Each structure stands twice: as structure tokens, then as C-alpha cells.
Amino acid sequence: MxxxxxxxxxxxxxxxxxxxxxxxxxxxxxxxxxxxxxxxxxxxxxxNAAILRSLMPDPLLGALAAESVPFFRDPPAGFAEQPLLDPVGLFLGAPAEHAGALRSWAVQPRTGAVEVSPAELYRRIPALAPGIEFTVHQPDEGVVDxxxxxxxxxxxxxxxxxxxxxxxxxxxxxxxxxxxxxxxxxxxxxxxxxxxxxxxxxxxxxxxxxxxxxxxVPYRRHILVTQPLRQVDPRWPVLWIAGDEFYFRPESGGLMMSACDKTPVDPDEGEVPDPSEKERIAALAARWLPAFAGAGAAHFWAGMRTYAxxxxxxxxxxxxxxxxxxxxxxxxxxxxxxxxxxxxxxxxxxxxxxxxxxxxxxxxxxxxxxxxxxxx
Ligand SMILES: Cc1cc2nc3c(=O)[nH]c(=O)nc-3n(C[C@H](O)[C@H](O)[C@H](O)COP(=O)(O)OP(=O)(O)OC[C@H]3O[C@@H](n4cnc5c(N)ncnc54)[C@H](O)[C@@H]3O)c2cc1C
The missing domain is CATH 3.50.50.60 (FAD/NAD(P)-binding domain)
Incomplete structure (x- = not known):
């Protein structure tokens, strides 16, 4: 050529x-x-956590995400043998004190996102502890292959x-x-x-x-995947909790979770996990998913998110x-x-x-x- x-x-x-x-x-x-x-x-x-989430506070990044979504739903012919997206749905949720901040950037004409009753979230994830007072639902988003x-x-x-x-x-x-x-x-x-x-x-x-x-600058973030848990329904949606900055979704029979840590690192050190981060994830899991407190970790790792x-x-x-x-x-x-x-x-x-x-x-x-x- x-x-x-x-x-x-x-x-x-x-x-x-x-x-x-x-x-x-x-x-x-x-x-x-x-x-x-x-x-x-x-x-x-x-x-990474493999989450397709197009709602973002920055409108220009949100525009790039919105442009990308159709590719995941309907990739070009022959691109992949299996679907790129499992549309389990994605909820952004917030306790009362963070509801205003989440609403102000998420529910806007540019995003097309609308507020739904938290009851819908609790119907989908019955194990979620009380305290989410505001929710936005993106039913067609979810987990990327x-x-x-x-x-x-x-x-x-x-x-x-x-x-x-x-x-x-x-x-x-x-x-x-x-x-x-x-x-x-x-x-x-x-x-x-x-x-x-x-x-x-x-x-x-x-x-x-x-x-x-x-x-x-690369920033380190940790992810923990629990051992398989009988009570987890693999069709649960992704939930990201604003304010507490905690997200989770079903993975391999258990739950994938992150406490959204963001530590600047030298790239050669950026994938070395910090064991104390496991405790932070466990504390947030105990707050929001008390039924699973004490669930053992099957996997725990760190990766880099690189920022201007x-x-x-x-x-x-x-x-x-x-x-x-x-x-x-x-x-x-x-x-x-x-x-x-x-x-x-x-x-x-x-x-x-x-x-x-x-x-x-x-x-x-x-x-x-x-x-x-x-x-x-
Ligand atoms: C914990 C975590 C969770 C995340 N969750 C999500 C999520 O849910 N959804 C989402 O959209 N994004 C998520 N991200 C972000 C996403 O993973 C990154 O934005 C994306 O993978 C960056 O891709 P990249 O190609 O820039 O970097 P990389 O995937 O790191 O690729 C860079 C490549 O360059 C190679 N390389 C570097 N230097 C050289 C060299 N000199 N010569 C040859 N090769 C070289 C490396 O070996 C590497 O393969 C997450 C990230 C992390 C860490």
C-alpha cells in the first residue's frame, strides 16, 4: 500500500x-x-469497568459520548460476532444532599435525560439500602464487551x-x-x-x-469484584451514586464495585494496587449494600485514567x-x-x-x- x-x-x-x-x-x-x-x-x-455511560457533566464530552452510543447499539456489519453492548440500563442516583448538583447537569435539554422515581431503582435492585432520593435512568445503556x-x-x-x-x-x-x-x-x-x-x-x-x-497525568483507580453472590441478579442495572462516588454492577455472578479513587501516579506504578483501597470499597459497600457486607473479593486491581x-x-x-x-x-x-x-x-x-x-x-x-x- x-x-x-x-x-x-x-x-x-x-x-x-x-x-x-x-x-x-x-x-x-x-x-x-x-x-x-x-x-x-x-x-x-x-x-476498566466497561460501563457505557453517556451522561457527563461536561457537555462536549457528553456530545462525544452521545455520538458514540449508536455505534455500540448498531455496529457496522461484520464489526463483531457478538453484541458490543448489554443494555442492562444505567441509573445515576443521589442522596438528598447531592440531588441538586446531579439534577443540574444531568437533567437538561442537551442530555434528554429525565428524572425517574427512586422506587423504580429500588424495584430493580431490592438489596440497595435506603437513602437514594433522586434518580436518572438511561435504560439503553449498560455494559460494553x-x-x-x-x-x-x-x-x-x-x-x-x-x-x-x-x-x-x-x-x-x-x-x-x-x-x-x-x-x-x-x-x-x-x-x-x-x-x-x-x-x-x-x-x-x-x-x-x-x-x-x-x-x-495518569490517576490510579481501583476495582473490586466480589465472589459470586446468590442474591445478585445478573440483570441488575449499573448504579452510580453521586456524592458518595461509588458505583457497582453485576459481574461474573458477583458485583463489580469502585469507590472512585483518583490518585496521581507515575505510569510505571499506576497499576500497583493499594490494599487500603479495598477497605474504602468495603465501607461504601456496607453503607449501600449491607446484605453483602463481608463478601469476599474474587478480584481486585488498579488501572490508570489519564487526564489533561x-x-x-x-x-x-x-x-x-x-x-x-x-x-x-x-x-x-x-x-x-x-x-x-x-x-x-x-x-x-x-x-x-x-x-x-x-x-x-x-x-x-x-x-x-x-x-x-x-x-x-
Ligand atoms: C479502573 C478504571 C475504570 C474505568 N471505567 C471506565 C468505564 O466504565 N467506561 C469508560 O468509558 N471508560 C472507563 N475507563 C477509562 C478507559 O479505560 C480509558 O479511558 C481507556 O481505556 C484509555 O485507552 P488508551 O488506549 O488511551 O490507553 P491504554 O488502554 O492504556 O492503551 C495504551 C497502550 O499504549 C501502549 N504503549 C504505551 N507506550 C508505548 C510505547 N512507547 N510503545 C508502544 N506501545 C506503547 C501500552 O502498552 C498500551 O497498550 C476506566 C479506566 C479505569 C482505569
């Missing part, structure tokens, strides 16, 4: 979705995805000519005359006309070493270096927003521009504004 050489660093959901959209775009190009692990999706993409999503993107990209090279870390970004020229790997230099940084918690490292720092300072994604060209692009900083919404995020990244890479309403708010240039001189 001829055309410009585009190298994507990272085969998590960001790199895979970008590769899929690039492969589908008109024109001819060579797309190569470099992944340092022996298989794709080992990091944030393989360590992340493996099917990731491999659907990668399979489609490869079928259209993209190459995935595993066990191939990108070690250094090679820049010549103000433009990217390639990436150094243990097997030698890979030439590139364009490089897309999609390395999740590590995305900022290559650019920083080449003189293009970007303020992306304004918590918006980092998608688009880096104005400091020709041919350098980002698809990173997908925070806690990278699964939900993957279809739209990949499309936005590919539009920038292929056309050099994007008319998407969120494009400028997600563009790297917004984070590179020089501070005003003192006294101005």
Missing part, C-alpha cells in the same frame, strides 16, 4: 479506534500500530491494510526539520510521515523526551511539531467515547482540520497557550 506513513503508538482503545477510522477514510495511506506488549489492550483498556470492541477495531483496520506490530516499544521520537521523521524501536528505526501518540498513561513520555511536554488539566480529551495535531498527533487523555470515558474519539483523531490526521464542535476544545493547542507576562 502506498501513501503517507502513519505510525500509531499504542494498541489500547485510543490507538485501535484511530487505526480503524484511518483505514476506513478515503485515500491511500500506510497505517502501522506499534504496541510494546505481547497483546493489545493490556492496560487501561483491559482494566470491551474485548469485542477493541478487536473489532483492530480486525477492521488490519482487513483494510493496517499492520499491528506487537512486542515493539517505540523508544524515541525522531524529529527532523521541525517534523516527525520516525520512531526508534529495538528493531531499528520505523520511518513515519505522521505519528499518533496513543500510549494511555505513558502517552506524554515520548513527546516530552523529544522536547514537547504535555501536561497529561481541564479533563478534556487530547485529540489532534501538536502545533509544535509537523506530523505529530495525539489521541490520549481519554480519562474515565475512553470506552464510551472510543468511536467518536477515533473518528475525531482520524479527521485531523487525514484532512488537517476538523469541523467537529468539540475539535478546538480537545485540540492540543489549547494546553500550549503561553502564560501572560507578569504585570500584563
Amino acid at each position: 502506498s501513501g503517507e506513513r502513519i505510525v500509531i503508538v499504542g494498541a489500547g482503545i485510543a490507538g485501535a479506534a484511530t487505526a480503524w477510522h484511518l483505514a476506513a477514510a478515503p485515500g491511500s495511506r500506510q497505517v502501522l500500530v506499534l504496541e510494546r506488549e505481547p497483546d493489545p489492550g493490556r492496560h487501561a483498556t483491559g482494566r 470491551v474485548h469485542a470492541l477493541l478487536h473489532g477495531f483492530l480486525r477492521g483496520a488490519r482487513a483494510a491494510g493496517a499492520e499491528l506490530r506487537l512486542v515493539t516499544p517505540a523508544l524515541r521520537l525522531h524529529v527532523q526539520g521541525g517534523r516527525v521523521a520516525g520512531l526508534d524501536t529495538p528493531a531499528g528505526r520505523v520511518p513515519a510521515d505522521k505519528v499518533v501518540l496513543a500510549g494511555g498513561g505513558w502517552a506524554a513520555r515520548l513527546a516530552a523526551a523529544a522536547g514537547f511536554p504535555m501536561p497529561l 488539566p481541564d479533563e478534556r480529551f487530547l485529540i489532534g495535531p501538536d502545533p509544535r511539531c509537523g506530523g505529530l498527533y495525539w489521541c490520549a487523555g481519554l480519562a474515565g470515558h475512553g470506552i464510551t467515547c472510543a468511536p467518536a474519539a477515533g473518528a475525531l483523531a482520524a479527521a485531523w490526521i487525514v484532512t488537517g482540520a476538523s469541523r467537529h464542535p468539540a475539535a478546538q476544545a480537545m485540540a492540543p493547542s489549547r494546553l500550549l497557550v503561553a502564560p501572560a507576562p507578569v504585570g500584563s
Whole structure:
């Protein structure tokens, strides 16, 4: 295949979705995805809660999520052999003292979400302790098959000519005359006309070493999955409790839970679990699901959610270096927003521009504004 050489660093959901959209775009190009692990999706993409939740306080992130939802419900023909979404439904709930805050951003014309009686939530999850006074229900959302999503993107990209090279870390970004020229790997230099940084918690490292720092910070979050519990109905919806910042959903016969911790970490340490977080999860579980207090943990792990300072994604060209692009900083919404995020990244890479309403708010240039001189 001829055309410009585009190298994507990272085969998590960001790199895979970008590769899929690039492969589908008109024109001819060579797309190569470099992944340092022996298989794709080992990091944030393989360590998350797999929840499709389109309601978000930030309207622009909410717009990317809303754009992505139809992809999950009705993926392109042949994308995956199984459904991408199990629409068990999703409730956002709040105790009285947090109801106003949740209502103010969730129940709006832009979201289309409506308040439902908490009785509906208690009907669906009878084991839930009293105290939720306000609820919003998204009946068509729920749990994503992340493996099917990731491999659907990668399979489609490869079928259209993209190459995935595993066990191939990108070690250094090679820049010549103000433009990217390639990436150094243990097997030698890979030439590139364009490089897309999609390395999740590590995305900022290559650019920083080449003189293009970007303020992306990975934050650790823990998830616990209980042993199978007889009283858990696998058709229970996802529940996210605002204010207490606790969520849970059925998983593997038990419950998956998180106390929504958010600790800044060095990416090399970001997946090392902190045992004290188990206690925090247990305390919130005892508050909201007392029938399951003392349920043993079958699995407990940590993963990284990577943020820009304004918590918006980092998608688009880096104005400091020709041919350098980002698809990173997908925070806690990278699964939900993957279809739209990949499309936005590919539009920038292929056309050099994007008319998407969120494009400028997600563009790297917004984070590179020089501070005003003192006294101005
Ligand atoms: C606990 C937790 C719960 C979450 N829950 C949800 C949820 O319910 N719903 C939701 O939408 N989102 C959720 N998220 C967020 C979501 O998982 C992330 O936004 C998304 O997975 C980020 O994908 P990524 O491709 O940017 O990063 P990653 O999946 O980390 O992928 C980056 C890849 O780049 C590779 N890489 C890095 N550097 C190099 C290099 N130099 N050379 C080669 N390869 C390299 C890595 O090996 C990795 O495979 C959650 C995240 C966590 C941690």
C-alpha cells in the first residue's frame, strides 16, 4: 500500500479506534500500530469497568459520548460476532444532599435525560439500602464487551491494510526539520510521515523526551469484584451514586464495585494496587449494600485514567511539531467515547482540520497557550 506513513503508538482503545477510522477514510495511506506488549489492550483498556455511560457533566464530552452510543447499539456489519453492548440500563442516583448538583447537569435539554422515581431503582435492585432520593435512568445503556470492541477495531483496520506490530516499544521520537521523521524501536528505526501518540498513561513520555511536554497525568483507580453472590441478579442495572462516588454492577455472578479513587501516579506504578483501597470499597459497600457486607473479593486491581488539566480529551495535531498527533487523555470515558474519539483523531490526521464542535476544545493547542507576562 502506498501513501503517507502513519505510525500509531499504542494498541489500547485510543490507538485501535484511530487505526480503524484511518483505514476506513478515503485515500491511500500506510497505517502501522506499534504496541510494546505481547497483546493489545493490556492496560487501561483491559482494566476498566466497561460501563457505557453517556451522561457527563461536561457537555462536549457528553456530545462525544452521545455520538458514540449508536455505534455500540448498531455496529457496522461484520464489526463483531457478538453484541458490543448489554443494555442492562444505567441509573445515576443521589442522596438528598447531592440531588441538586446531579439534577443540574444531568437533567437538561442537551442530555434528554429525565428524572425517574427512586422506587423504580429500588424495584430493580431490592438489596440497595435506603437513602437514594433522586434518580436518572438511561435504560439503553449498560455494559460494553470491551474485548469485542477493541478487536473489532483492530480486525477492521488490519482487513483494510493496517499492520499491528506487537512486542515493539517505540523508544524515541525522531524529529527532523521541525517534523516527525520516525520512531526508534529495538528493531531499528520505523520511518513515519505522521505519528499518533496513543500510549494511555505513558502517552506524554515520548513527546516530552523529544522536547514537547504535555501536561497529561495518569490517576490510579481501583476495582473490586466480589465472589459470586446468590442474591445478585445478573440483570441488575449499573448504579452510580453521586456524592458518595461509588458505583457497582453485576459481574461474573458477583458485583463489580469502585469507590472512585483518583490518585496521581507515575505510569510505571499506576497499576500497583493499594490494599487500603479495598477497605474504602468495603465501607461504601456496607453503607449501600449491607446484605453483602463481608463478601469476599474474587478480584481486585488498579488501572490508570489519564487526564489533561481541564479533563478534556487530547485529540489532534501538536502545533509544535509537523506530523505529530495525539489521541490520549481519554480519562474515565475512553470506552464510551472510543468511536467518536477515533473518528475525531482520524479527521485531523487525514484532512488537517476538523469541523467537529468539540475539535478546538480537545485540540492540543489549547494546553500550549503561553502564560501572560507578569504585570500584563
Ligand atoms: C479502573 C478504571 C475504570 C474505568 N471505567 C471506565 C468505564 O466504565 N467506561 C469508560 O468509558 N471508560 C472507563 N475507563 C477509562 C478507559 O479505560 C480509558 O479511558 C481507556 O481505556 C484509555 O485507552 P488508551 O488506549 O488511551 O490507553 P491504554 O488502554 O492504556 O492503551 C495504551 C497502550 O499504549 C501502549 N504503549 C504505551 N507506550 C508505548 C510505547 N512507547 N510503545 C508502544 N506501545 C506503547 C501500552 O502498552 C498500551 O497498550 C476506566 C479506566 C479505569 C482505569
